[in-house]
Amino acid sequence: MARLVILGAGVSGHTAASFAAKWLGNEHEVVVVTPNSKWNWIPSNIWVGVGEMSKEEVTFDLAPVYEKAGVTYKQAKAISINPEGSDTIDAPFVTIEYTGQDKEGEREEVAYDYLINATGPKLNFGATPGLDEGHTVSVCTADHAVHAAETLQQCIEKMRAGEEQTFLIGTGHGMCTCQGAAFEYIFNIEHKLQEEGVRDKAKMIWISNESFLGDFGMGGLHFKMGGYVTSSKVFAESLYSERGLDWILGTHVNKVEAGKVTYESLDGTTGEQEFDFAMLIPPFAGVGLKAFSKTGEDITADIFAPNGFMKVDADYTPKPYEEWKPQDWPSTLQNPTYKNMFAVGIAFAPPHIISKPMSSPNGTPINPTPPRTGMPSAMMGKAVAQSVCDMIKGVSETPTHTANMSKMGAACVASAGKGLFSGTAAAMTVYPIIPDYEKYPGTGRDINGTTGEIGLAAHWVKHLLHYAFIWKAQLKPGWTLIPE
Amino acid sequence: MSEIQEESKHVQHIQPYSAQSGTMVPLGMQKFLRTCVLWQIIRFIAINIRMTILILKSHNQS
Structure with a gap:
């Protein structure tokens, strides 16, 4: 019997665990280690x-789902990896x-035959002084939301009483990713304020490390619209302009205080x-996982990139932007040193940004880091689970699937x-990422695969995705038919 | 209200030479289509077909 240990139960880890348990059956063991007791459709x-859904509607308990799937569930956080074992334990753990x-x-030491690192990110609020002191809010977790x-709601009450309020939404550091979440949030707040009849009391400002609106950490995108190929810059600016939102771009927020942020811009101004x-x-x-050799030597720097993400089969050779190639990006997501270790979702180290x-003239890096959440995370989770299952079953000694x-x-x-029947969402597709x-x-x-449009239909798609993916994650009947 | 006045209501919040003045802003017909249920049913089907193709292409990497 082989044991597959999966660290993390977010989109990528849960997808990997669900499929691995299904494909491996009772002959092998799948263990999930996650510090959370609930799964969250982020x-x-x-x-x-914005108060339109409760926490209970976007989360569910993991324990009964894993019990049903035959997955061993440990509510714990991973501290370190010993990929060669140790003096006292022969197997990797x-x-x-x-x-x-x-x-x-x-x-506890949990031995493994194969390991999938799907730990997701550490929300590094400490990187910006004051960002972790409660002056701002976040929607990164259900509790934060x-x-x-x-x-x-407190701001809305003040506006109802006649006070004007300034809303600042965006990124809290020059190296943030996930602009899409903030992008969606500012539109939802704007819509909420319209519904509450207090929009005229609100000044709304977008602040971002993107050098242009619509970069989204992917260098922007282009799609066909009205007989033209247009950029996401025009698309996003139009959305902001239509709603009367101001924007501050190319910024590294370097300090947050009560009611005020200080920032440095790409042009050197502050x-x-x-x-x-x-x-x-x-x-x-x-x-912040550590790694140790069999003799107890710290090998963290061999396995993880300086930003703490796990090295996989990417080309990490430093090179200028002009020489970046699609081939730099990993395919099998296998660690090059320890072939029984993989990393998926946010946990793998990208070769460079997109x-x-x-x-800035001071040398402060101000650019979005690569998005790798949601759909790509799930696809990576499934592809790596397929490879690991094939390796466990002896079908192949090397990974059989790529993502x-x-x-x-x-x-x-973005709703x-x-x-x-009210509000309008933006639906975008991009191919390739x-x-x-x-x-x-x-x-x-591909301008035929990269698209963007605005309308109620995108709202319906967002609702469909919400219910379909929670159904799938709960492993309810027909869950495998719902694509990643 | 004249046609010019009717259309200007969609852009009257924009300040000259502001960042917002440098982009396209939808007028009435575009906004109507965004919430026209019949048209949006068609778009819903189109978006789902488009996303299905995207998923199939992404899963079949070669």
Whole structure:
């Protein structure tokens, strides 16, 4: 019997665990280690953050789902990996520390034959002074979103009483990713304020590390519209302009205080922006896993990139933007040193960013880091689960499946409100995620597969995705028929 | 209200020479289509077909 240990139960880890348990059956063991007791459909946190959904509607308990699937569930956080074992344990193992199941604080060594690292990000609020001091809100977790909705409601009450309020939404550091979540959140707040009849009392400002609106951490995208090929810059600016939203771009927020942020811009200038309500996305980092050799030597730097994400089969050779190729991106997501270790979703180390690197005259890097959440994460989770299952069953000694972001598309639905007949959402697709200027000269992407449109239909798609993916994650009947 | 006045209501919030003045802004027909249920049913089907193709292409990497 082989044991597959999966660290993390987010979109990629849960997908990998679900499929691996199904394909391996009772002959082998699948173990999931996650510090959380609940699964969270993160895209709908946006609706929680404006009070349109409850926390219970976007989360569910993992334990009964894993019990049904035959997965061993350990509510714990991973501390370190010993890929060669240790003096006392011959097999590779991970050291975990329980966060629940009445074993809080207890440590355990969990041996593995194969390991999938799907730990997701550490929300690095500490990277920006003041960002972790409660002056701003976040929608990164369901609990954060509940708090955001409560704070928003307080602002609405003040506006009803005649006070004007300034809303600042965007990124809280020069190296953030996930602009899409903040993008969707500012539109949902704007819609909420319209519905509450207080929009005229609100000044709304977008602040971002993107060098142009619509970069989205992918260097922007192009699609066909009205007989033209237009850029996501025009598309996004139009959305902001239509709703009367101002924007501050190319910024590294370097300090957050009560009611005020200070920032440095790409052009070298500095500035301040006051706010009454701010939702600023933190930068992501690896969760801080350590790695040790059999002799106890610290080999963390061999396995993880400096940002804490796990090295896989990407080309990490430093090179200028002009020499970046789609082939730099990983395919099998297998660690090059330890072939029984894989990393998926946010946990793998990208070879470089996707947007063009930029920095201020002071040398402060100000550019979005690559998005790899949602659809790509799930696809990676499934592909790696397929490879590992084939390796366990002896079908192949090498990974049999790939999930390369340069051959993968992504869909993004950004709502503005939750109603089935009110508000309008933007539905975007991009193919491939990593631009390939040799295959698609000019725009780097297939203009037939890269699209954007605005309308109620996108709202319906967002609702469909919400219910379909929660159904799938709960492993309810027919879950395998719902695509990643 | 004249046709010019009717259309200007969609852009009257824009300040000259502001960042918002440098982009396209939808007028009445475009906004109507965004919430026209019949048209949006067609778009819903189209978006789903488009996303299905995208998913199939992404899963079949070669």
